[in-house]
Amino acid sequence: MQFDFQKMTSLQVFEFLTGTVVPRPIALVTTLSASGAPNAAPYSFFNIMGIEPPVLALTVLPGPGGTLKDTGRNIRETGQFVVNLVSEDIAEAMNVTCIDAPADVDEMRLAKLAAAPSEKVAPQRLAASPVAFECEMFQEVPLSTNQFIAIGRIVVAHVSDRYVIDAGKQQFDTPALKLIGGMHGAKWYARTSDLFAMDRPAWATWPRKT
Numbered sequence: 001m002q003f004d005f006q007k008m009t010s011l012q013v014f015e016f017l018t019g020t021v022v023p024r025p026i027a028l029v030t031t032l033s034a035s036g037a038p039n040a041a042p043y044s045f046f047n048i049m050g051i052e053p054p055v056l057a058l059t060v061l062p063g064p065g066g067t068l069k070d071t072g073r074n075i076r077e078t079g080q081f082v083v084n085l086v087s088e089d090i091a092e093a094m095n096v097t098c099i100d101a102p103a104d105v106d107e108m109r110l111a112k113l114a115a116a117p118s119e120k121v122a123p124q125r126l127a128a129s130p131v132a133f134e135c136e137m138f139q140e141v142p143l144s145t146n147q148f149i150a151i152g153r154i155v156v157a158h159v160s161d162r163y164v165i166d167a168g169k170q171q172f173d174t175p176a177l178k179l180i181g182g183m184h185g186a187k188w189y190a191r192t193s194d195l196f197a198m199d200r201p202a203w204a205t206w207p208r209k210t
Helices: 010-018 068-076 088-096
Strands: 027-031 037-045 048-051 054-060 079-084 133-146 147-159 162-168 179-182 189-191
Touching: 010 054, 010 189, 027 054, 027 068, 037 068, 054 133, 068 147, 079 147, 088 133
Parallel strands: none
Antiparallel strands: 027 037, 027 079, 048 054, 054 147, 079 133, 133 147, 179 189
């Protein structure tokens, strides 16, 4: 069965993409408004996108009624944000930050998530997040009204000490992070504990007829 995206509504496209592109890593984004009000919200239209410079990207979708979400407005106003990765330990707290609270409500306090100071950006990171990326706005890619891709340049990363195996070699106990991913619908998530490995093939040793 095929689906013609040019004949689909934005809601239909959303349901299709979130139901098929899984699992998606979750960015619990912390920002500050121009007046200094903190905000936290999760985004699963997110991933790393480059290494030179090191960048990640997240898509800020329109809020209810097509309005610009607090996260998008804060990023535009300040040019800074922090991406906190979500582990099983803070999954329920992450879900609380999804709430449609007024702009002056601190979702971190609502979710009982303790903040920790960042090194190079104003927004604080989440102390309980195993990995956090401090970002400065690198480029904005407009998509439609109140919807854009925020490409952030990673300036500092934080990894909890207990997950660092060898800092010099950037080796981490990745399975122990217990990160979760977004699945289908609005409430399904996946754990990353069921793993398997495959060696990458090399052309020089690939069996073939001469």
